[in-house]
Amino acid sequence: MIGKIIKLLSGVYTVETPEGLYLCHAKGSFRKKGISPVPGDHVEILALPDHTGRIEEILPRRNYMIRPNVANVDALCYVSAFSKPTPFQYTIDKMLIIAQNQKIDPILVFNKSDLADEENVAELAELYSRLGYKVFCVSASLGSGMQELREALKDKTVVFAGNTGVGKSSILNALYPELMLETGEVSDKLGRGRHTTRHIELFPSNGSYIADTPGFGALELEGYSIERSELASYFPEFEPYLDECAYLDCSHLNEQSCGVCNAVQQGQIDPKRYDSYRQIYQFLKEAETPWIKKNAN
Numbered sequence: 001m002i003g004k005i006i007k008l009l010s011g012v013y014t015v016e017t018p019e020g021l022y023l024c025h026a027k028g029s030f031r032k033k034g035i036s037p038v039p040g041d042h043v044e045i046l047a048l049p050d051h052t053g054r055i056e057e058i059l060p061r062r063n064y065m066i067r068p069n070v071a072n073v074d075a076l077c078y079v080s081a082f083s084k085p086t087p088f089q090y091t092i093d094k095m096l097i098i099a100q101n102q103k104i105d106p107i108l109v110f111n112k113s114d115l116a117d118e119e120n121v122a123e124l125a126e127l128y129s130r131l132g133y134k135v136f137c138v139s140a141s142l143g144s145g146m147q148e149l150r151e152a153l154k155d156k157t158v159v160f161a162g163n164t165g166v167g168k169s170s171i172l173n174a175l176y177p178e179l180m181l182e183t184g185e186v187s188d189k190l191g192r193g194r195h196t197t198r199h200i201e202l203f204p205s206n207g208s209y210i211a212d213t214p215g216f217g218a219l220e221l222e223g224y225s226i227e228r229s230e231l232a233s234y235f236p237e238f239e240p241y242l243d244e245c246a247y248l249d250c251s252h253l254n255e256q257s258c259g260v261c262n263a264v265q266q267g268q269i270d271p272k273r274y275d276s277y278r279q280i281y282q283f284l285k286e287a288e289t290p291w292i293k294k295n296a297n
């Protein structure tokens with residue numbers, strides 16, 4: 001029987017099938033091959049009459065995220081807050097690259113618009129919107145912007161990610177009250193955190209599958225195959241200037257004869273975005289040649 005894994009908890013997979021839910025273990029040989037089923041996977045199971053079963057095969061994946069560990073995602077909803085905590089542009093840029101690399105639709109949500117005393121966050125939201133990304137400014141507390149966001153997530157498998165305290169669970173509770181997710185101040189949660197189980201679960205809701213994840217700061221680029229030479233293609237605002245680079249294999253790091261660098265200098269490309277490009281470029285270079293970092297000084 002074919003089903004979709006919607007939950008993984010202590011080695012037990014909950015698989016949704018046309019015949020209902022099955023609690024499954026994974027076949028032992030997966031571990032030997034170094035691959036294991038994750039939530040979001042479509043799997044072939046050996047189903048028993050008591051609704052337990054065994055996962056026999058993982059069907060081909062459309063995409064795969066390492067952390068949170070989930071497959072076949074349609075949209076990655078990256079939540080930041082206007083305030084408490086204020087966003088880091090670099091982590092937003094990394095998330096956009098991971099999503100685009102895995103062909104996942106990135107959605108940027110800026111929550112706590114009721115605390116919008118931070119003008120630069122509104123500017124940040126505008127910047128990404130101008131770049132062509134989907135941006136939603138919402139307030140889970142006031143319920144504003146929820147209708148539009150719900151519409152954007154309809155019929156999709158969506159993963160919510162973002163720093164702790166930005167309001168992921170609050171937004172999901174506002175969108176889908178039946179989820180009744182735990183929310184709270186960071187300080188309260190840290191105390192409780194040690195005892196709460198941190199697992200990924202895809203909640204089916206009206207044709208969508210929604211995963212809340214605990215905030216763990218930034219999404220990391222490690223483990224994704226992103227080539228240094230293709231990095232510029234993840235920055236849509238570079239595109240109009242690439243023709244002006246003197247060299248076809250321009251790294252866009254040198255001031256001379258580089259269309260991108262000139263555009264940055266003339267204020268046509270956001271300097272923080274360019275900073276992100278440089279930092280990620282450096283990261284990818286060190287990842288390709290780990291010995292450079294070790295022997296640096």
Ligand SMILES: Nc1nc2c(ncn2[C@@H]2O[C@H](COP(=O)(O)OP(=O)(O)OP(=O)(O)O)[C@@H](O)[C@H]2O)c(=O)[nH]1
Nearest residue numbers: 112139140141164165166167168169170183184215
């Ligand atoms: N002012 C304001 N506070 C909010 C809003 N949304 C959430 N909060 C508060 O922010 C705090 C954190 O919200 P959560 O929903 O638990 O945040 P989270 O992103 O799920 O955090 P983790 O689960 O730790 O990753 C709570 O105290 C919420 O009441 C909002 O729109 N405005």
Ligand SMILES: [Mg+2]
Nearest residue numbers: 168169182214
């Ligand atoms: Mg939460």
Ligand SMILES: [Zn+2]
Nearest residue numbers: 245250252258
């Ligand atoms: Zn260049």
